[in-house]
Amino acid sequence: xxxxxxxxxKCMFMNRPLMFxxxxxxxxxTTLFGxxxxxxxxxxxxxxxxxxxxxxxxxxxxxxxxxxxxxLRMEDTPMFKVQExxxxxxxxxxxxxxxxxxxxxxxxTTILVKETGIKQTMTQNFFDEYTQNEHMAMQLLAAGSTxxxxxxxxxxxxxxxKTNNEENTNLSCxxxxxxxxxxxxxxxxxxxxxxxxxxxxxxxxxxxxAIAPTHKGLNLFIDLFLNIVFQMTILSIVFFYMYTIxxxxxxxxxxxxxxxxxxxxxxxxxxxxxxxxxxxxxxIGTKTGVLTSITMLGSFLAGMMMVQMKYLVQVHAxxxxxxxxxxxxxxxxxxxxxxxxxxxxxxxxxxxxxFSLLCYLICYRSLRKTRYQSLGVQ
Amino acid sequence: xxxxxxxxxxxxxxxxxxxxxxxxxxxxxxxxxxxxNGSGKTTAINCMLSLLSFDKGEIKIFDKEMTPDAYDSKKxxxxxxxxxxxxxxxxxxxxxxxxxxxxxRDKAKRKKLVDxxxxxxxxxxxxxxxxxxxxxxxxxxxxxxxxIAHKPKLIFMDExxxxxxPQSRNAILEGIRRLNNEGATIVYTSHYMEExxxxxxxxxxxxxxxxIASGSKEELKANIMLKEKVExxxxxxxxxxxxxxxxxxxxxxxxxxxxxxxxxxxxxxxxMLNLMDYFAQExxxxxxxxxxxxxxxxxxLEITGKQLRD
Numbered sequence: 001x002x003x004x005x006x007x008x009x010k011c012m013f014m015n016r017p018l019m020f021x022x023x024x025x026x027x028x029x030t031t032l033f034g035x036x037x038x039x040x041x042x043x044x045x046x047x048x049x050x051x052x053x054x055x056x057x058x059x060x061x062x063x064x065x066x067x068x069x070x071x072l073r074m075e076d077t078p079m080f081k082v083q084e085x086x087x088x089x090x091x092x093x094x095x096x097x098x099x100x101x102x103x104x105x106x107x108x109t110t111i112l113v114k115e116t117g118i119k120q121t122m123t124q125n126f127f128d129e130y131t132q133n134e135h136m137a138m139q140l141l142a143a144g145s146t147x148x149x150x151x152x153x154x155x156x157x158x159x160x161x162k163t164n165n166e167e168n169t170n171l172s173c174x175x176x177x178x179x180x181x182x183x184x185x186x187x188x189x190x191x192x193x194x195x196x197x198x199x200x201x202x203x204x205x206x207x208x209x210a211i212a213p214t215h216k217g218l219n220l221f222i223d224l225f226l227n228i229v230f231q232m233t234i235l236s237i238v239f240f241y242m243y244t245i246x247x248x249x250x251x252x253x254x255x256x257x258x259x260x261x262x263x264x265x266x267x268x269x270x271x272x273x274x275x276x277x278x279x280x281x282x283x284i285g286t287k288t289g290v291l292t293s294i295t296m297l298g299s300f301l302a303g304m305m306m307v308q309m310k311y312l313v314q315v316h317a318x319x320x321x322x323x324x325x326x327x328x329x330x331x332x333x334x335x336x337x338x339x340x341x342x343x344x345x346x347x348x349x350x351x352x353x354x355f356s357l358l359c360y361l362i363c364y365r366s367l368r369k370t371r372y373q374s375l376g377v378q
Numbered sequence: 379x380x381x382x383x384x385x386x387x388x389x390x391x392x393x394x395x396x397x398x399x400x401x402x403x404x405x406x407x408x409x410x411x412x413x414x415n416g417s418g419k420t421t422a423i424n425c426m427l428s429l430l431s432f433d434k435g436e437i438k439i440f441d442k443e444m445t446p447d448a449y450d451s452k453k454x455x456x457x458x459x460x461x462x463x464x465x466x467x468x469x470x471x472x473x474x475x476x477x478x479x480x481x482x483r484d485k486a487k488r489k490k491l492v493d494x495x496x497x498x499x500x501x502x503x504x505x506x507x508x509x510x511x512x513x514x515x516x517x518x519x520x521x522x523x524x525x526i527a528h529k530p531k532l533i534f535m536d537e538x539x540x541x542x543x544p545q546s547r548n549a550i551l552e553g554i555r556r557l558n559n560e561g562a563t564i565v566y567t568s569h570y571m572e573e574x575x576x577x578x579x580x581x582x583x584x585x586x587x588x589x590i591a592s593g594s595k596e597e598l599k600a601n602i603m604l605k606e607k608v609e610x611x612x613x614x615x616x617x618x619x620x621x622x623x624x625x626x627x628x629x630x631x632x633x634x635x636x637x638x639x640x641x642x643x644x645x646x647x648x649x650m651l652n653l654m655d656y657f658a659q660e661x662x663x664x665x666x667x668x669x670x671x672x673x674x675x676x677x678x679l680e681i682t683g684k685q686l687r688d
Contacts, residue, residue: 004479007472014468204459207424211427213452213481370446
């Protein structure tokens with residue numbers, strides 16, 4: 001076993017293309033992100049968001065919202081500067097760029113923006129959360145909760161969010177979280193390589209190994225173990241680089257950050273196995289291309305290229321957020337940073353676990369196979 | 379019996395790759411599996427090695443049924459696949475050591491075997507070279523070293539000389555003879571009939587997944603009608619003369635293209651002299667004349683009606 005372990009580890013370590021894509025590429029990307037984005041979304045330099053609120057009946061009746069909008073502050077800066085106007089005037093203000101967004105309260109709250117940006121995203125985030133809380137309050141009251149209980153619920157929630165938000169105000173960290181998540185998924189390259197080296201229907205080297213009197217399960221176990229160890233080591237290096245050199249803020253629960261990364265590595269490994277097995281006759285370049293495409297698309301949807309994308313996906317196509325492992329890792333790190341260890345963090349970890357298990361289960365039958373119908377590569 | 383294959387049937391969807399294929403290999407033999415590309419040679423080997431599933435039949439190696447977990451049998455089998463099967467990240471020594479280590483656990487014993495295998499294929503000075511730095515011929519030798527380092531009793535060699543220069547090919551063939559002299563039984567597939575003729579004690583000719591003939595090269599040649607083939611270059615003859623040549627004793631086939639005449643004779647004496655006598659009698663002038671005994675290609679041609687290299 002040690003003999004196989006030694007040489008398989010050596011093969012992985014000497015695999016320059018994979019070492020580049022899994023270690024150097026993320027480090028380069030991290031450095032670039034660090035140079036460009038580290039302070040781009042720092043909320044300590046927050047500027048008040050100017051909004052045009054349509055002064056209709058629904059808004060006039062909603063005094064709670066009016067008070068909330070006036071009371072919200074980021075550090076010492078008011079969060080919103082509200083102009084109560086007619087629809088026509090609101091559109092004019094928006095068109096001229098005098099306001100960042102135009103809000104209409106009604107059965108459905110609509111937010112009209114001229115361009116996308118961090119201010120618009122924060123506005124959208126706020127109104128979504130407000131609408132959700134308002135809806136929850138209605139439901140609790142309908143279910144018989146007393147006003148005191150209701151107050152207690154919202155006070156707790158508010159305090160919790162406030163505590164974390166006061167400490168963690170740098171939105172640029174989302175880019176780095178996405179980068180870490182992408183890197184975790186890149187661990188799938190090792191799994192694709194393992195399938196190529198160990199599935200007799202994929203390469204002659206694998207066929208040669210299959211003929212030897214060594215149990216296939218042992219070879220597979222060693223490779224999968226090495227894949228996870230290798231990718232965790234690589235991610236630790238990238239994480240260490242982000243944390244110490246670039247001083248990316250990961251909050252103060254690093255153990256849970258590592259746990260989220262580990263779950264991401266498991267998912268990446270599972271995805272790599274799946275691609276390796278579902279495309280047995282394709283060359284290794286095609287398979288890595290498929291993994292790269294999936295991971296890059298996942299990273300884009302998780303907000304790596306523009307942070308608003310994560311929000312847009314969650315609002316307009318939530319299913320994509322739930323099946324996107326890059327988003328699951330990003331969101332686990334994000335929720336850890338903003339809200340601490342809680343339901344949302346564990347939900348993401350659980351989703352990653354389910355995703356990984358599904359991948360491994362689909363692969364199980366093929367991995368067990370010892371004789372093949374055809375050996376296309378031979 | 380080292381290998382016994384009975385009624386092996388293997389289908390790839392609607393294509394029958396092996397059609398009730400039978401084969402026996404005795405200890406110490408070099409058995410040649412000869413056939414054109416797609417005749418089923420590699421499929422037969424992969425079935426024997428339990429890499430491929432098959433639809434029907436029975437395979438026994440070392441008198442035991444061959445299955446993917448027949449580790450007792452597998453430890454005495456070596457494979458030299460058609461495509462070079464080594465790790466490009468490892469150097470020559472590490473590659474041989476890795477594959478040998480899948481069979482031999484004892485480190486000291488393995489070291490000795492690895493050294494012997496590297497010396498056997500004359501790669502001593504390339505020990506620290508990665509496969510990417512080796513020429514095609516040297517790569518083939520590394521491929522062989524990885525398959526034989528554990529001193530298998532049975533070696534499958536699947537077209538080991540494809541795309542190899544003549545010098546390396548001779549070195550490989552010489553190595554195969556030495557392995558056989560050291561006691562290894564060898565199953566050798568090729569579509570190069572000269573190699574098979576030169577190397578193998580017994581030959582199985584395959585076509586369309588079937589064994590169409592088997593025996594020593596002498597036996598195979600003895601079983602066909604052709605015994606002598608005479609080719610005459612730069613000759614001009616008429617249709618009448620072609621018909622008359624067909625009437626010469628023992629002639630059974632005459633072909634004439636581009637001023638080259640080919641005459642096939644059955645068993646008999648003075649065949650070429652009879653033809654030359656006819657040329658003299660007809661005052662036919664001619665260039666070079668060749669007389670050939672039948673080759674395995676002729677055996678294949680006579681049985682299947684097509685060239686081995688079609």
